[in-house]
Amino acid sequence: MSDFGVFFGRADQLLDTSFAGEPDIRAIDPAAASVSAFDLGLLRGDGVFEATTIVDDVPLAWHLHVRRLLQSAAALDLPTPNVRALDLFVRAAIRRMSPIARAHVKLVITRGVDATLSAVDVPTSPTVFAIIDPGFAPKKPEIEVATLERELLRDSAQRAPWLLLGAKTLSYATNMAARREYERRGAQNGVYVTRDGFVLEGPQSSIVLREGARVVTPHPRIGILHGTTQVELFAWASLNGLEVAYEDVEVERLHAADQVWMMGASFVQSVTAIDGRAIAHDRAATDAINAFMQTERAAIDAWTRAHVPG
Amino acid sequence: MSDFGVFFGRADQLLDTSFAGEPDIRAIDPAAASVSAFDLGLLRGDGVFEATTIVDDVPLAWHLHVRRLLQSAAALDLPTPNVRALDLFVRAAIRRMSPIARAHVKLVITRGVDATLSAVDVPTSPTVFAIIDPGFAPKKPEIEVATLERELLRDSAQRAPWLLLGAKTLSYATNMAARREYERRGAQNGVYVTRDGFVLEGPQSSIVLREGARVVTPHPRIGILHGTTQVELFAWASLNGLEVAYEDVEVERLHAADQVWMMGASFVQSVTAIDGRAIAHDRAATDAINAFMQTERAAIDAWTRAHVPG
The missing domain is CATH 3.20.10.10 (D-amino Acid Aminotransferase, subunit A, domain 2)
Structure with a gap:
């Protein structure tokens, strides 16, 4: 379990193209609940993701994934991701688990909690998190x-x-x-x-x-x-x-x-x-x-x- | 926030057709995280749901919703829901919030945490929960x-x-x-x-x-x-x-x-x-x-x- 990493970011940094600082990153116990039952990613599959292989701490072809993530976010009318901040966020997640010889990383952006549910005292902005999974099986050639x-x-x-x-x-x-x-x-x-x-x-x-x-x-x-x-x-x-x-x-x-x-x-x-x-x-x-x-x-x-x- | 209800059930009762007891129900603080970031309902939209209107503590046409839920679960190769137990579960959730003049109830069944992620110390069986939302807006005629x-x-x-x-x-x-x-x-x-x-x-x-x-x-x-x-x-x-x-x-x-x-x-x-x-x-x-x-x-x-x- 300690091999897995779950890291949450902040939408007001990672999905704000004017944000110029170092994005916050929050590690979550992988065994703990971390997402609201009201999250539209869960209730509606309403969100986007990217996944790639990490080799020696490097997420392969990351620039291609970020490019596609921008297109996916636009197709779903989500706020535009901040490429620089997302990049720093994913690299910070990898750094927390370094050295990583080989692993799988997934970055998820959901629409967050339904904004019409204003009575619920949880953020309605998008949910952003990364999962690092070192256990993925090799594929058959x-x-x-x-x-x-x-x-x-x-x-x-x-x-x-x-x-x-x-x-x-x-x-x-x-x-x-x-x-x-x-x-x-x-x-x-x-x-x-x-x-x-x-x-x-x-x-x-x-x-x-x-x-x-x-x-x-x-x-x-x-x-x-x-x-x-x-x-x-x-x-x-x-x-x-x-x-x-x-x-x-x-x-x-x-x-x-x-x-x-x-x-x-x-x-x-x-x-x-x-x-x-x-x-x-x-x-x-x-x-x-x-x-x-x-x-x-x-x-x-x-x-x-x-x-x-x- | 206290108007909302979030209730979790147990897959080994609600999705086991041989279960003949009273299903457990666990109320969750609606403002708290309650779902794993590894849940396939979140990562893959891999699950089914039903929603209906509650009027005077009665979920309208509930038998029709349960019937469709069974068909949806079969289409997704999910375990077969226990109709009797699910019925008791939803009615127990409503009872916890009774009297309900008018509200919306949603029942969600996800495939649960990816079973290939065995290193994660969370259940890999399906996730079952109900949300009761009293705040839904009337629709235009x-x-x-x-x-x-x-x-x-x-x-x-x-x-x-x-x-x-x-x-x-x-x-x-x-x-x-x-x-x-x-x-x-x-x-x-x-x-x-x-x-x-x-x-x-x-x-x-x-x-x-x-x-x-x-x-x-x-x-x-x-x-x-x-x-x-x-x-x-x-x-x-x-x-x-x-x-x-x-x-x-x-x-x-x-x-x-x-x-x-x-x-x-x-x-x-x-x-x-x-x-x-x-x-x-x-x-x-x-x-x-x-x-x-x-x-x-x-x-x-x-x-x-x-x-x-x-």
Whole structure:
């Protein structure tokens, strides 16, 4: 239990873009209750989060996560996070538990307690906290996946922004149900597909294809999270002479690809079969990518800072 | 603050169908933290809920809510709730605050703390609690509504049960975003519609049409919650000689109907305009329905117990 860390921050610092000081951080006993039963993060899944891997006290690709967090907060009409203060907050949490050889960190921002419940004597401003979990299990390098109908169309995200399709919210009940479904089918991950036959993403992962010298991922405009590990994989590909592209990807291309990867938390998995049908895969290449992701952080960070779209 | 009640129950009683005793109930200071930061209800919106109005210590249509709660729990692969024990639990919570002239009660069941986080010394069984809120504002009897694309098709719920379309989960971030969207459009409620032109439901309400002597609501198989107040409205209609029907409803029928109602928590609202276009409405009839809902509880309960499907 003492291996876990739970740290609360203050919304009036972390979600105030004019705040210029050192943000307060408050460590909570991980075994203690720390959130109100009235918190809208709990009652409505109304909030956003980011999670990444910490290696040697460094939260990997943190700038990509913060960038996405800003987009998620905007999609939910939450106050704009203070990037500098959030950065200091997360690094302070890590420092409290240093040295961390390897762990998982999650940053959560909820809308806080329902402001209409003014009779409740608890803050109605957003709730901000970080969890550091040193116990996460290593993922399998090779997986089979199942396709799962997401019942949207290629242009749904553009037509209905209130569906929050590109935002990383706390409302993950369907992602968890999809996970149970692919496990029931004997797979280790799932790939959501649109009704009109396009690839989306996994319930908790991004997907990337290699087709010859091209490395391709579904364009985020189709209504998926812009994967941080996907961007890191693009860095690897680009630094290794491959062409990278965001485009709408027809489901059939998964079966014809030279390699399909699923990924998250700076780790890439090689897909060996889709819906029980074997596909081309190259374990050695995948192992090499994961090694590169670990050892070439400076090169990856430089590339991703230079190439991530606004 | 003392007006609010927060009551926690025990999963080993309330979610154990073999439990035959009196369930424990623990009142929590509403201003205190009561939920773990590791609770999957918070981190993943992974849980279910029900809410209803209490009038004179009676939770209205509670049997309908419990029935839906069982369906929601099954959809999420949660343990099966013990109906008798949950009933006793909620009534015990109400008794602690009795007499309650009028209030709102919400019952929440989350998946509890992530069982993979075994190092955390907190229970990993589901979290069960009830909130009693005496301060809820009366709703307007007449509202304008905006249609909101939900980007599903008529058969989506049947094709993709992992989308949990008929379950009342804690993952309401998109419902809250839809609410902000219809408010931006100057409306007081929204109506989700499918891509192929069928009416679904409001982000937090059911919708019912009157067409002559027929009272019609979208069939729940289209991927909506089976509204408890909708069933109560069907009781009113049936007891007043009208025909009631569940069917797929084309969006155009909203504009041609003799009356459109939206409803929740045993209160019916008269829709006066859809997307800025006035529709037929009858305020006096709606007021009469709401009066009937309040005074004719025995008749409504008898009808709904006899007529609710499976």
